[in-house]
Amino acid sequence: xxxxxxxxxxxxxxxxxxxxxxxxxxxxxxxxxxxxxxxxxxxxxxxxxxxxxxxxxxxxxxxxxxxxxxxxxxxxxxxxxxxxxxxxxxxxxxxxxxxxxxxxxxxxxxxxxxxxxxxxxxxxxxxxxxxxxxxxxxxxxxxxxxxxxxxxxxxxxxxxxxxxxxxxxxxxxxxxxxxxxxxxxxxxxxxxxxxxxxxxxxxxxxxxxxxxxxxxxxxxxxxxxxxxxxxxxxxxxxxxxxxxxxxxx
Amino acid sequence: xxxxxxxxxxxxxxxxxxxxxxxxxxxxxxxxxxxxxxxxxxxxxxxxxxxxxxxxxxxxxxxxxxxxxxxxxxxxxxxxxxxxxxxxxxxxxxxxxxxxxxxxxxxxxxxxxxxxxxxxxxxxxxxxxxxxxxxxxxxxxxxxxxxxxxxxxxxxxxxxxxxxxxxxxxxxxxxxxxxxxxxxxxxxxxxxxxxxxxxxxxxxxxxxxxxxxxxxxxxxxxxxxxxxxxxxxxxxxxxxxxxxxxxxx
Numbered sequence: 001x002x003x004x005x006x007x008x009x010x011x012x013x014x015x016x017x018x019x020x021x022x023x024x025x026x027x028x029x030x031x032x033x034x035x036x037x038x039x040x041x042x043x044x045x046x047x048x049x050x051x052x053x054x055x056x057x058x059x060x061x062x063x064x065x066x067x068x069x070x071x072x073x074x075x076x077x078x079x080x081x082x083x084x085x086x087x088x089x090x091x092x093x094x095x096x097x098x099x100x101x102x103x104x105x106x107x108x109x110x111x112x113x114x115x116x117x118x119x120x121x122x123x124x125x126x127x128x129x130x131x132x133x134x135x136x137x138x139x140x141x142x143x144x145x146x147x148x149x150x151x152x153x154x155x156x157x158x159x160x161x162x163x164x165x166x167x168x169x170x171x172x173x174x175x176x177x178x179x180x181x182x183x184x185x186x187x188x189x190x191x192x193x194x195x196x197x198x199x200x201x202x203x204x205x206x207x208x209x210x211x212x213x214x215x216x217x218x219x220x221x222x223x224x225x226x227x228x229x230x231x232x233x234x235x236x237x238x239x240x241x242x243x244x245x246x247x248x249x
Numbered sequence: 250x251x252x253x254x255x256x257x258x259x260x261x262x263x264x265x266x267x268x269x270x271x272x273x274x275x276x277x278x279x280x281x282x283x284x285x286x287x288x289x290x291x292x293x294x295x296x297x298x299x300x301x302x303x304x305x306x307x308x309x310x311x312x313x314x315x316x317x318x319x320x321x322x323x324x325x326x327x328x329x330x331x332x333x334x335x336x337x338x339x340x341x342x343x344x345x346x347x348x349x350x351x352x353x354x355x356x357x358x359x360x361x362x363x364x365x366x367x368x369x370x371x372x373x374x375x376x377x378x379x380x381x382x383x384x385x386x387x388x389x390x391x392x393x394x395x396x397x398x399x400x401x402x403x404x405x406x407x408x409x410x411x412x413x414x415x416x417x418x419x420x421x422x423x424x425x426x427x428x429x430x431x432x433x434x435x436x437x438x439x440x441x442x443x444x445x446x447x448x449x450x451x452x453x454x455x456x457x458x459x460x461x462x463x464x465x466x467x468x469x470x471x472x473x474x475x476x477x478x479x480x481x482x483x484x485x486x487x488x489x490x491x492x493x494x495x496x497x498x
Contacts, residue, residue: 087422088420095409138277145276224337
């Protein structure tokens with residue numbers, strides 16, 4: 001059985017930030033929200049409004065008085081903190097932490113991501129209850145991230161660690177497909193034939209390199225079959241253009 | 250010469266979101282903010298308060314009436330959009346886009362990341378001015394990201410693409426170093442010697458496997474030199490404990 005990590009907010013101060021955390025969780029496939037001693041009364045109106053569509057997560061949030069109760073059932077807990085403490089603990093990037101959480105979850109290990117309060121983050125005793133620390137790499141000139149941002153970035157990495165989206169793809173939409181080589185060769189020949197007639201492909205000793213450059217440009221464009229038909233229509237139209245624009249001529 | 254990408258916000262509505270974008274830029278090493286036809290008057294009080302420490306970016310933001318003027322000097326512009334259009338365009342993940350932006354910037358190419366308005370994102374004509382699209386992978390159940398979150402995730406990926414932080418490290422603090430093998434071996438032998446005397450390592454045919462298990466636990470803990478000294482003090486204290494706790498005994 002596989003579990004997504006719980007998100008545990010220790011002593012959160014502002015309802016807005018709890019709502020922002022819930023929204024980020026919904027964006028990236030997390031749902032188990034746990035609050036430890038929230039400062040403002042709970043349930044909190046501002047959490048509801050910041051959560052946007054993620055109301056189920058806010059409504060399902062469990063509230064605990066003590067951190068040890070909030071994480072008692074978990075086996076692996078990573079604590080997000082910008083500060084290093086005077087103790088020896090593994091420090092992970094969010095991406096590395098996410099990969100480890102995916103692997104642990106896939107084996108049925110119950111996991112959690114722990115975040116401290118807005119004002120001062122996690123204190124040493126809180127961090128000591130976690131199995132490892134996660135530090136988000138930031139510019140040293142401006143390292144301050146708010147609670148909602150910290151949850152967002154960790155939740156995003158969790159999602160990415162299990163996401164198979166191709167890093168780059170060419171989307172042609174539902175009606176088009178990448179052009180076949182035959183379609184491209186007909187386009188090349190059509191264009192080159194017209195450019196020979198029009199005198200653009202001249203003088204003869206330059207024609208080969210000019211043709212290669214044109215073909216390279218068209219290949220780089222990674223055309224769809226529809227786009228090849230469009231460009232062939234463009235060539236036809238341009239070669240007949242003067243007649244069409246001024247039928248009286 | 251290397252340039253970090255400009256961040257271009259097309260028709261942003263809320264000053265808060267401009268401020269959140271500026272703050273995310275400061276977190277992740279971006280500084281060139283450009284606004285196209287912001288809805289609310291500019292400069293905007295709410296942008297200032299949301300930007301927290303990133304005031305230089307808000308103050309330096311340039312305002313344009315038209316998108317084509319805001320991106321005129323750029324050579325590579327990626328447009329973040331959740332929606333696919335009826336045109337064929339490369340679609341990149343933020344991580345892939347960030348890698349390409351780093352590579353282009355390192356060659357002196359001027360780059361930008363374009364974001365649409367809060368209400369409806371980029372329209373087709375705006376997206377058509379970009380060289381590729383960036384789509385943030387999200388849970389299909391809740392794909393809505395706000396403008397500040399979209400800027401944050403793309404800025405974070407930009408930073409990560411140039412960041413050499415080790416994915417995992419064990420931080421021992423400035424005063425400690427990983428224990429040497431000699432220190433560990435002395436710890437093993439000290440503990441095992443006391444456990445033989447106390448009768449824990451018994452019967453003799455089990456001693457070897459018990460020793461190996463204890464050594465495996467201690468190795469997994471990846472102790473520092475300081476921690477080895479602490480544990481040796483623990484062993485001494487436990488073996489002498491009764492005397493200390495009750496000197497009259």
